[in-house]
Amino acid sequence: MSETTGSPRKINSFDLANIAVFAALTSVLALAPAIPVGALGVPITLQTLAVFLTGMILGGWRAFLAIALYVVVGLLGVPIFAGFVGGPGVLAGPSVGYLLSFPLAAALVGFLAHRSVREERVRRRSGSTSATPDKRRGLGIKLFLAGVAGLILSHVLGVIGMMLVGGLSLNAAVIADLAFIPGDLIKAAAAALIAVAVHRAFPRMAGAVL
């Protein structure tokens, strides 16, 4: 089985499959009912959950490519953006900033998350001998913080997008954006819990040799 590291290199078939499947997962989550809020009608969606999950599970490089694939396929016209929309039209819509931030946010989350997972592995290998899984919360919190970093990045770019394309002032844009913060924090926490379980089921995912 292939070992994977966090640094850019040739994409093998495992990476390719993971990238494609997580792009599909993002599409499916984006198609869950979206609730438009705020002045410009940018919706609350599960896309951010998918972005966090992809980052935490795949790591920076692959997560970037997975979400970039999602964005490109959507821009080509396949209706996989929030509310069954697709095509270059969204570039003229108010959510363009968020959308374009997704690959970068996934990369950031992934880079931070996989670093924590590998550290955890090293620590656990030298520390515990028992077969029962020991404290998992430490890793969960680190993954959550990685998610928050990605959250901040995507919200900054989202605000800039609403200002440039939606024609809002900085204040109005920040206020519109605030509505998403509680939901996105919950999504980051959920993603962290799920990712911890995934790393337990697939210890090889982060490429750390146990």
Add this chain to the structure above:
Amino acid sequence: MRRKVRRDDLLGTYVPGRSLLHRCPLALKAVLILGLCITVMLIRDWQFSLAVLALTGLASVVSGLGLHRWAASLRPLLFLVILLGGYHLIFNGPARAASIVLSLLAVVSLSRLLISTTPLPRLIDGLVWLCTPLSWFGVNTERIGLAVSLMIRSVPWLFGCLGELRDAATARTIRANPVRLVTPATIATVNYAHQTGEALAARGLD
């Protein structure tokens, strides 16, 4: 029984036909449609956008897609249109509101025309061709096409997987709320990605 959306129709919206639009070479069609998209976004004039929107409706009818499909492709935008239109109507006046709403509708239905008159494999070939410049930097563009196919193929699997897990949970009388299912669903997804990667390797598509 509740009427179910066909799981794979979600993305593969190609409608077979022999119309002019169906037979038009992809490159020409894409240039025309994307060119119109960009023009709409640059001009941002409500009359022009309305004209383009009407044109897409007409093209739908002429190429055998029907007005029904055309309207259905715009329905998901309804909520967004109401909010966006309402906001700009109040703050920026009717002209601005109409131009923003109509240009969005025009651009979305334009891209829908492209998707529904071109088979997916042809579209993917087109994307691969578009990515040719990337090959100068050592990117294997064939693999981009492969990734897109795999992605499209995985969507119905993901829907099926959720269904199976829901069945499994209900059969075990474990309340199948989505929160309890996301973790097993994600784990199953990662397993599926592993199996797919293994199949890719085994079939020499490395």
Add this chain to the structure above:
Amino acid sequence: MPEASPGSLYCANVTLTVDSPTGPFTVLDRVSCEFREPRTAVIGLNGSGKSTLLRLFNALVVPQSGVVRVNSIDPVAFPREARAAVGFVFTDPASQILMPTPIEDIELSLRRHVPDRQERTERAREWLVRMGLEHRAHHSVFDLSGGERQLVALSAVLAAEPQVLILDEPTTLLDLRNQLKLIDLLDNLGQQQLISTHDLDLASTAQHVAVVHESRIIAQGPPAEMIPQYKNWCANGFADWQSL
């Protein structure tokens, strides 16, 4: 071999139609049956409707018309009660195991009956020992071999103590020894069993065999009659069943 049949699985005139790309497709066509024997086997070709028939009794599918009863419970009206009475083991164990490790998955099933956490873990471990899988308790379920996974799925269902056991192709991934072990295990259970299978050796351990073909039960009876009949149909075509 279980002596008494504590209940029965009954359906009358059940029709189930689903949407398919080529139009509506009838998966079950006016099916009527009553299974009272300790073990009933359902055999038939791929896609004939076996799994769907089994799912009926667990309210995993709801028929358009007809009556279904599980120990006198109507699964359509009372799905929770029916599911508590019926344990359902799926073919693909990977889709049935909901937790990352075998022991956690069995604990999940025990939750309803055993409130105490410590005891739950103890009981789950007992199940794994009984299946010969205690050394796998904390492995990822995705590192188990196919057969090991199937045994975990079965333990998790048995741990919930159902009154009736429905198994959809339970031996597909098992080796000969585990097949014998599973049959032995099933023989020693008190529950009534309904098993769909392609394994005719397993089918011949049942007291009653039903043959499903093209959405209907076309023949029922003791295994000694049904299995040779089915083999004959597979080799020479099902053309003559209409004339029966």
Add this chain to the structure above:
Amino acid sequence: MPEASPGSLYCANVTLTVDSPTGPFTVLDRVSCEFREPRTAVIGLNGSGKSTLLRLFNALVVPQSGVVRVNSIDPVAFPREARAAVGFVFTDPASQILMPTPIEDIELSLRRHVPDRQERTERAREWLVRMGLEHRAHHSVFDLSGGERQLVALSAVLAAEPQVLILDEPTTLLDLRNQLKLIDLLDNLGQQQLISTHDLDLASTAQHVAVVHESRIIAQGPPAEMIPQYKNWCANGFADWQSL
């Protein structure tokens, strides 16, 4: 039955160890073998290491030590070449079909040999005709029955023109009729075949049978000797194999 064996599968002193929560676990333990017969069956208990042995020849797993050769190619050093020579059919066809429709999936396999798009489609269609599946060419693979899916997966592998065919439990999900059809199809292929299976009827169609137990090949020989021996071990325990 294939007449000539165009190549051979060889391994010497192969050891493969994986990490598990309970420490390192040896999946293959100093395994040596040479399979030259047209069809070789690998039988053994769940978790004994059959699938892992098969995967060795396709570089899906890489051993810690030992030598592996496929028609004189080293899969560890030259995985691409080895995979071009070996076609691998997985148990679950759903995970092996990579494209949305059968015809696209077969075209994908043809890519390496047939550069022209038009011709590729033509050749893919020919394969489907040969399998009796041309009416399914443009259906979603999720609308196919289990048997049809298994045949599509096999066609896609055969379309790449491998010299050796490795099949991991190819008949498990099939009904009796499809099992007979698959075996008939395999009989008419020219390639050398290596099949892991729990189906002893399938194993008895092979010229050579290897029994895997606890990470080792403990016995090899003609099916007429090996299968009764294996049945005996399953019933009475493997205690005595050490003394062989």
